[in-house]
Amino acid sequence: MNRDAPDGWPRGGEWNWLWEAYAVGLAVATIVAVVLLDHRFPGNVVGAAIALSAMAAVVLAFGRRVTRSPDRGWRAVAFVTMVVGLWILAMLASPVSVAAVIATYPVVFSTLPLRTALVVTTIVNLIPLGILLLTHGIEAPNLTMAVAITLIGVVAAPVVGTVITRSMKQRRQLALLVAELAATRAESARLSREAGTAAERERLAREIHDTLAQGFTSIVMLAQAIEPELESDTAAAKRHVELIGATARENLAEARAMVAELTPSPLEEPLPAAIARQCDRLAAETDAAMTVRIDGDLPAQSMSSDVVLLRAAQEAFANIRKHARADAVTVELTPTGTGVRLAVTDNGIGFNGHPEGFGLRGMRARVAQVGGTMTLATAEGGGTRLTVEVPS
Known part of the structure; x- marks a missing residue:
């Protein structure tokens, strides 16, 4: 110089x-x-x-x-x-x-x-x-x-x-x-602003994908299921209409929370309750047999870790809805020596190669931000097993 x-x-x-x-x-x-x-x-x-x-x-x-x-x-x-x-x-x-x-x-x-x-x-x-x-x-x-x-x-x-x-x-x-x-x-401030803008865009993209987009996907699938049920199974059609309304209301709550930069609405309740509610919704939408094992003695965690686990469950359930063709799903939320583990297993068609869609990339990024680990593997007997561990 x-x-x-x-x-x-x-x-x-x-x-x-x-x-x-x-x-x-x-x-x-x-x-x-x-x-x-x-x-x-x-x-x-x-x-x-x-x-x-x-x-x-x-x-x-x-x-x-x-x-x-x-x-x-x-x-x-x-x-x-x-x-x-x-x-x-x-x-x-x-x-x-x-x-x-x-x-x-x-x-x-x-x-x-x-x-x-x-x-x-x-x-x-x-x-x-x-x-x-x-x-x-x-x-x-x-x-x-x-x-x-x-x-x-x-x-x-x-x-x-x-x-x-x-x-x-x-x-x-x-x-x-x-x-x-x-x-x-001045240059450092400019780069910092650009990096902050990029990070915020990525965060919003993940939030929209993990919440609003998945809710809209559920609404579309339920709407498609209603049409043949209107003449053959009125009770099922009515139940799916109610699910559409509930999903739309939850999406609206998510959108308002994001706009107000509040805590994501599903975490207004404890993590186990939020995971259980997502499991109930998946069962209602897909008629899959749900097995839920949530340990009653989970260690206290930060809000960021709870958000990561909830979003991981939502992404796994979204993939099950769209791709898995599964009729049995097992969800486990258990403590580990250093934190909490979430495992989602289905008996669907599994996957070929290394799937790296936006949802999985976003999930890996979320897990990495809190110092956790994520694995995606073929389950025993076929299907897919997603495991996410986050530190407490």
């Missing part, structure tokens, strides 16, 4: 009020020094104060705008030239103004490339000594002090400039990291 500034990123984009306060504060401090030291280093106090004040004003007016502009070019050169030029004017007015040289360092290093800035600051540091030599020659007073100050500036400027540049680069990298983190968090 590239941590350098991208194209178009302002190299001085980290210029802030601290640099402005630094430059303006030094200009003000230098004005005070010019006034206080005029008796020792006489000069034009008013001229120096005006030039230093103008330098501070230029920094405040253009510093942030120039250093944050992605396309600087001549603007950067003009800005640096104005600041350095005003400092030179102040120094020509009063030699004490040389103290403001360090105010030019952040201006130069935040505006120009590092190599160019190093050259410019070196020249700036040599200017006071050059002016002294041009005006007074080698016999100039305080020449030794001027040489010492110049050497200090020549050595200090690259160090200060490098620190400024590195600080700006680190701030730039930090800004990039923050931007990347924000983008990553």
Whole structure:
């Protein structure tokens, strides 16, 4: 991952009020020094104060705008030239103004490339000594002090400039990291929303398949059975009409519970009672002989585990209705060492290969979500045996 500034990123984009306060504060401090030291280093106090004040004003007016502009070019050169030029004017007015040289360092290093800035600051540091030599020659007073100050500036400027540049680069990298983190968090949130949407769709698909779709299938089968019974067996037809009404009411309750995101309606009663009721419905709809063995000492389970067992029973009964052609079904709900086992066995035609319809895939997914196991095998003597175990 590239941590350098991208194209178009302002190299001085980290210029802030601290640099402005630094430059303006030094200009003000230098004005005070010019006034206080005029008796020792006489000069034009008013001229120096005006030039230093103008330098501070230029920094405040253009510093942030120039250093944050992605396309600087001549603007950067003009800005640096104005600041350095005003400092030179102040120094020509009063030699004490040389103290403001360090105010030019952040201006130069935040505006120009590092190599160019190093050259410019070196020249700036040599200017006071050059002016002294041009005006007074080698016999100039305080020449030794001027040489010492110049050497200090020549050595200090690259160090200060490098620190400024590195600080700006680190701030730039930090800004990039923050931007990347924000983008990553936004992408993570988007993916999380998509995953949540997909999971909710899958959950609703399983709920609809395991409840509403199976209820409608029962209604269709019962309706088909009624037609030949209307003339030959009125009692059976009436019983099937009642089953259609009961199934429709249960489907309506399921739909309302799903819409309201409530507990599935069959589990408004204990799991054994819900399983027994499903067994009664299957017997009434198919006339199959039902054998139900429900242990009376089942361990306490979570609601999610109870839902898995109930949905597994509903799916098994739906397959028996549609495919098995069974006339005998055995349902067992018993405790295990670690949870509860549901076993549904029929004596129907069995299955060939590895059936993997939507219902079975959904059942496997439900069982896996609660850490359970599911097996589908051929029963002894033919038919199918479905076994689901869930932890308590």
